[in-house]
Amino acid sequence: MTTLKFVPYSSAFDTGFWHELTRRKLEVYRLDSSNQSIFGYYANDANDNMPALFNVDHQCFDENNKISNQQQLYSVNGTLKLVNTIEEFKTFDIDSALKTESSLLWNDFVQGSTLENPQKLNRFYLLIFADLKKYIYHYWFAFPTFLVPTAFNLSSPVKPIGEQFSSDEIGAISKTLEANKLHACCLHREQNSSFAVINLKQAVENLNEKPQSASEYIFIVNDPSTDPVHPGWPVRNLLTLLYYHLRAVEQLNVICWRERFRDDQQYVNHSLYLQLKPESISNIGDAVPPSAGWEKNERQRLGSRQVNLSTSMNPIHLAETAVGLNLKLMKWRLAPEIDLESLEKMHCLLLGAGTLGCNVARCLMAWGVKHVTFVDNSRISYSNPVRQTLFTFQDSCENRPKAQAAADALKAIYPGIKSIGYDLTIPMPGHAVGESTIEKVKEDVNLLHDLIRQHDVLFLLTDSRESRWLPTVIGAVEQKLVLCCAVGFDSYVIIRHGVPAKESDTPPTRYKNFLRGDKLGCYFCNDIVAPGDSSIDRTLDQQCTVTRPGISMMASALSVELLVSIMQHPLRLAYSEIKTS
């Protein structure tokens, strides 16, 4: 008498699984390494010579356990254990984890719920350490199965169903199963050479009542294996379940159901027919029997596997994820409440793409801002690149317009950013407008106004006082947040302009006593001199802003922090709209 052997699952990951895992780790689980319920699935339609695949993909985290309504996919519940360090992964107590997982399976077996719901025939355990800095994922699957009975004895050799059943019978079986997409069930041979489906529980009860009718019952289990003699894991677990529940039955007929559809034609003849002589294992009772199931690695040893996605992922997508990484990590421990989403959606307009403009743009990008527009009217000269951190020597050789070059540089750093540069002269009080340029200046005013309207936040980063005047006025009219940053040699100034309130705005009661955002002043509020042409009659050191080289970095970083802080306040700009979509 030969013994039945089984083909273990081979785990198969869809890349989507890793993406979703990465997202959830960063945004949802964070440091939480407790067990998470997930599911996977197998199919019974694989081509010959394929391993018995066990699949996980991006849907597997869905709490409703819904697989897309593809045919022939059979879901399996499992446990995801996502540990935080490689050390934790390497020293993980796999025996204990398998025992816990097996006992869940066994409890369902002995309490009969698996008989009622054959989806419970399988479980899995998935241990993962995700090195999200490198996109290397260490993982180890366990598909628990039991070491009892020690052997499944076959009454006759395993054979294709065609050798046991006639074509008509197979057609009848197939037709009967069509409406019954359970993981496993039982067929009862009726008088008119047709078959009736009964559930496992009913079949076990019938057989225990009338053991001698065993030949009328054929158990059906959807089988992921494609091997011509060895069925897969679901068959093994079904047999264990039946051996436990069946009493004096001497014969057990099982079809390991495999079906393929090719060109709308169904093929099922590679399904296997098993005839076994069960021996009851009910004597072991509730105690969880010894189990096995950790998947072997590529070298066929017990050990974990790893997947390196950094080489196969779309680099732009990789960058996208990676850039979010540092920011999302803030929320794990240090600042769980921080609102980064509103920064990501914010549209920032930078007036000036010089030393301050470059550094402010870099800081915004590092904070996760995705929309940065530059306005500047000058071109890159040789002295710029050492201080204006978005430009290179080559840019100065080509004398490129700063705004465009800055936008291009941002995209070269991070392709996910949306950045445009406008080569535009901001109209300034005190600067004469000749007859011939009136139309051009009007156009410039309109373009500036449009740009301010289209953005949520304005940064004033130009190198003269008067160029900040018109944007200050338009910013107030359009109720936009205006941040003004200016550097000197010894000092710098960062001003948050007040955002005028709309008449309909009423502050929530608890903020009544606070300094309201609409009561704040602007860059020009304390001036006793009207802005005029400050470029006339200035020596070289008055034309170039002579500053200590590091001041711009400090002032830029703090300006952006001020913006980030404002966005964390419940009132944001205090009563003014901020477009966040």
Next chain:
Amino acid sequence: MTTLKFVPYSSAFDTGFWHELTRRKLEVYRLDSSNQSIFGYYANDANDNMPALFNVDHQCFDENNKISNQQQLYSVNGTLKLVNTIEEFKTFDIDSALKTESSLLWNDFVQGSTLENPQKLNRFYLLIFADLKKYIYHYWFAFPTFLVPTAFNLSSPVKPIGEQFSSDEIGAISKTLEANKLHACCLHREQNSSFAVINLKQAVENLNEKPQSASEYIFIVNDPSTDPVHPGWPVRNLLTLLYYHLRAVEQLNVICWRERFRDDQQYVNHSLYLQLKPESISNIGDAVPPSAGWEKNERQRLGSRQVNLSTSMNPIHLAETAVGLNLKLMKWRLAPEIDLESLEKMHCLLLGAGTLGCNVARCLMAWGVKHVTFVDNSRISYSNPVRQTLFTFQDSCENRPKAQAAADALKAIYPGIKSIGYDLTIPMPGHAVGESTIEKVKEDVNLLHDLIRQHDVLFLLTDSRESRWLPTVIGAVEQKLVLCCAVGFDSYVIIRHGVPAKESDTPPTRYKNFLRGDKLGCYFCNDIVAPGDSSIDRTLDQQCTVTRPGISMMASALSVELLVSIMQHPLRLAYSEIKTS
């Protein structure tokens, strides 16, 4: 009787003049716009059809008025007026300036010093506004000459000397002049058909004594003009001088001396011979007569010219100058005493080319540091470029080593920088060294030691505590300045390590009571835990330094400012050597 007309000077600049002017403006004159003495020169060897060039080059600022010992260059003293603004240039009082310059010339004429030193026959005035941000130079030359007499009447038409003198005579004249390289002189025709040189003063005295001997005297003046009938400005001024000093002379013989050497052969036959009938102008006395002399511009109108060097200069040299510009401007007004030279010569070693390393390098470069070496053992990943300001998305796609990429980026920003990157793992306490890696680790220690020895300043910018340990120890042994900068989420720390004193060091008395640099602690001084492997068992948010994105910019800028401050102190590192060459 025809009137003699003259060819005015055409100014000609050697590019070296502008470079030297730029350097002096930035480093020496700064805001000083008072008159500066400079000189220019003319030659008498130009090819036919060339204008009468008046040259200025880089030597013209030399206080000793030395032209390189080229033959046939005749220097002219002048005044450089370098104004500070374009408005000052445009509204400049050119009449008054010319009057002042002319009076200098006239005083030398009437007081006789020009007769003794014919170099004083000419002066020039050069008004300049240098737009050093754009390398555009606005300039206007004046070559003062006098409007008296109103005409110079020729006794006979201007002719080449060959029509007046025989070859032998010309040969004799030439031979006589060979030893007398004065701007102008006089020849007396001797009996033996040879000539004797006498100076102008002597000639004037002789002629005033014996006016009837006028035909024996031939005045020689080196002439920049190449025109076949019109001599140049020096001739005009010589005639004015002689008309002023000569009394009853009725005949004046003048040779406008022009000589070319081609293939070691002297050609002088294109020199002009003039015969004039002078009328004394001595009646005008000391009063400075009306003058003229502002050069016409390209459109032959009275007006300034401009030269744009940005397109013709070597871009690398342009960048070199431009980068110094902002720094040098500091010394004009805001911090005249600041020592930037020692920064330029300093060799900085940056351990770590991550967020801090990139920003520190950028700040150093902006402060004018020219030698930056990076050490890092990691490669650029997708999350890096948005914060590590020397890298781009492309670098992360190529997974480039950080140290090398950072060095390359610095050179792309400013080709004048000397930067190298070492892909080196700093040996760390607590990190196990296996048998197989012992030799490699020893090599790494030696390389690190060599690097520290070769540099003046070390920045500790790595992302773990233990990687800072070995450089701290070697830095102390080698008596190098060590600056340690580390960032967290809420805070950052910048530490200047103490530099151990050499036994022979004794502090100058006035610093006896100061906190001595050798008494300062280091990053590890207050630690109660020995440095160990801090990378083990750390979750993702502990592995990545989770900081607010702007903190690195602030900390980097301040670290570099600390270095700059230390370099301003008379004791520098306090008693330790700092290599500044």
